Amino acid sequence: MPKKLHPQTQAIRGQMEKTGFREHSAPLFLTSSFTFDSAESMAASFRGEGDGIIYSRYNNPSVDELVAKVCALEGLPAGFATGSGMAAVFASIAALVQQGDHIIATRALFGSTHQILTSILPKWGVRFTYVDPENPETWSAALRPETVMFLTETPSNPGLKLVDLKAAGKFSKDNDLLFVVDNCFATSIIQRPADYGADLVTHSATKWMDGQGRVLGGLLVGTEEVMEKVTFFCRHTGPAMSPFNAWVISKSLETLHVRLAAHCASALKLAEWLTDLPMVKAVHYPYLPSHPQYELARRQMTAGGGIVTFELAGGIEAANALLNRVEICTRSSNLGDTRTILTHPATTTHSKLTPEERASVGISDGLVRMSVGLEHVDDLKTDLLLGLQP
Known part of the structure; x- marks a missing residue:
């Protein structure tokens, strides 16, 4: 298949390899675990060698297909699917900060994201400063030596305020900050934050990606370096998306x-x-x-x-x-x-x-x-x- 495809083609044709049944539409893998041909291959998989799938909390063919499609749409190499959009937002922060760190966040954020910043992270010694999404001068004024992340949402929920992604990407790069963007409202069809330097992009797949009010889901896609930390966090804290929900959302991406x-x-x-x-x-x-x-x-x-x-x-x-x-x-x-x-x-x-x-x-x-x-x-x-x- 050609490497350069339009987004709508990627969403339709980015399916997993066919099984021996030569199915036209991707099958659903409703299984919690997977088997191995030998003790040696099982041990190799647990060492991170080979391509064996271990457990659906780690990964699953149905979930992997969805993640691969969203990575292709966003132009980023790695991802993880979570059980809800807020699980994705939380993981995008919790996996990448530690006690004593400081976050700069644009003030216009979803209500639950606000609660994470104001009520949950402070208990762990992580602080934040809100800045005006429309005024980059406030971004610079909020910088501290311990600042590690610039967190934003554009367009914002519900005020539809925008963040200049080009300016935000430059600000983050110039100050060695992780640039994290909630792209739920626009989706990767309307804008691609990675084109402006985003390290990590989150989605509530419950919204436009599913598009029919059926299932919950969240997506995180990002650079290899960032997603290594996010994947470790998600695999061991357990917010994995169910294979059924992933299969539903993956089919929805086709339209x-x-x-x-x-x-x-x-x-x-x-x-x-x-x-x-x-x-x-x-x-x-x-x-x-x-x-x-x-x-x-x-x-x-x-x-x-x-x-x-x-x-x-x-x-x-x-x-x-x-x-x-x-x-x-x-x-x-x-x-x-x-x-x-x-x-x-x-x-x-x-x-x-x-x-x-x-x-x-x-x-x-x-x-x-x-x-x-x-x-x-x-x-x-x-x-x-x-x-x-x-």
Whole structure:
């Protein structure tokens, strides 16, 4: 097979070698362990020699296929699949820091990532400093002699703030920092952080990668040096993805390119439409010219993504009315589904943040996050109007 393939081809054709049954679609390996031809080959596998598979907590053919596909999509050589997206985020930090280390993190992060930084890592003597994702001057000001990592998420959840990946990559390289990027919202179809120097990229595969709200999963892909540490950590702490979930997500990757194109097209149409509604105070979408980082989005993203957030003039009461009245859109904390989902971050995904912390990352009481599905746009407009009318 040619080495240079387009991403959509890699996602479809990057299958494991066929078994003796010559199957067209990759089989599912639902087994916890594997056997060996001899005592010598078993011992060699435990020494890290040869290609024997030992145990599904370490690796599994179904999981390996998924990891190989995501590595190819991200342009990175090694990876590990975890049981959830947050397991991947936690491993991306815990595997690479030690007591006394300091992390620089962009302030606009998912709520659970915030909890790891503020409530879990300090117990182990790991400190952090939040910086403005849009202002590199704050990055330099946060540097300490013990700083080892620059952690970011772009676009951010839910405010859709962007980080200049080129600037972040240079900052990390110049200061000898590990550059870690949560690429969940964009996926490797829309942007590839490794092209800007990222050492490690994480995904919640639960979202766009699965794309149909079926299974949980997380992915970490990175450089050989970084992934050696991450793989050691994950193999011995046990957050491995199940073979079944890996098989489901791997099959879903085959349609990710066409699904995401449709999600993005509908999201842009809805963002433009929402902008003209009097009850909507503001609309946030990277490919809207009104987005303050529109030019940056056009440089480092091939599309605007499938998430639109908008602020309602009526605050939390208006947000609750919208979520309670819609008949097609789903009320859920998930995203990246074929079905359009509405979430009120201030009372759900980011409710553990203080009002001041939410305000600092642009989460107002009237902010609604919409994960745009694959329904007809006109049906979604009609449904949204049910909840937006006074």
